[in-house]
Amino acid sequence: NFMLTQPHSVSESPGKTATISCTRSSGNIADNYVQWYQQRPGSAPTTLIYEDNRRHSGVPGRFSGSIDRTSNSASLTISGLRTEDEADYYCQSYDPVNRHVVFGGGTKLTVL
């Protein structure tokens, strides 16, 4: 079993770029796809990125995903920040040993 660790919170100004990390505790980040979700208060999660770096349909190009083998982590980058980007963001991957889905603990993004 592995864990996905995210920073509890990230804060950035409108128009700037925010990056949220997701570090895998064991095993290689590149071995299993990483997905990213956005969740606004009172709403269901919505998929932003799937398979490490592919944007879900309708997701603006301001959102991008990547993985870094050296730090064994995935990142979600949001450029041109808007106040509407304030939300919780979760990463997710898959544990092939037990075929279970693993979620990160979530990052609260504040745009101010």
Place this chain on the structure above:
Amino acid sequence: QVQLVQSGAEMKKPGASVKVSCKASGYTFTDYFLHWVRQAPGQGPEWMGWISANNGGTNYAQKFQDRVTMTRDTSINTAYMELRSLTFDDTAVYYCARDGSGPRHWGQGTLVTVSS
């Protein structure tokens, strides 16, 4: 477009069971797994398990292994999640989500409140 519509909110007493439904449309139901994910108030998503809509095979998170059952009815493109022996800690929003390298398309969620 892919759409998952879940059943309405439920209020249950401790020790009872709840069964949540998830009706799928906009794709071939039997081509994908369906995940069930719950989210307690103020907490992150917690994966409960998945069901193959094709053959009904399941894989449950160890935490729920003993008291969850996931089923599906291919004649009406609907999946179900039953959770037994409810406690106050089971108060949460329960989501179904269609697979696509992990949960991809999400239902609107079903609030289950456990209260005496």
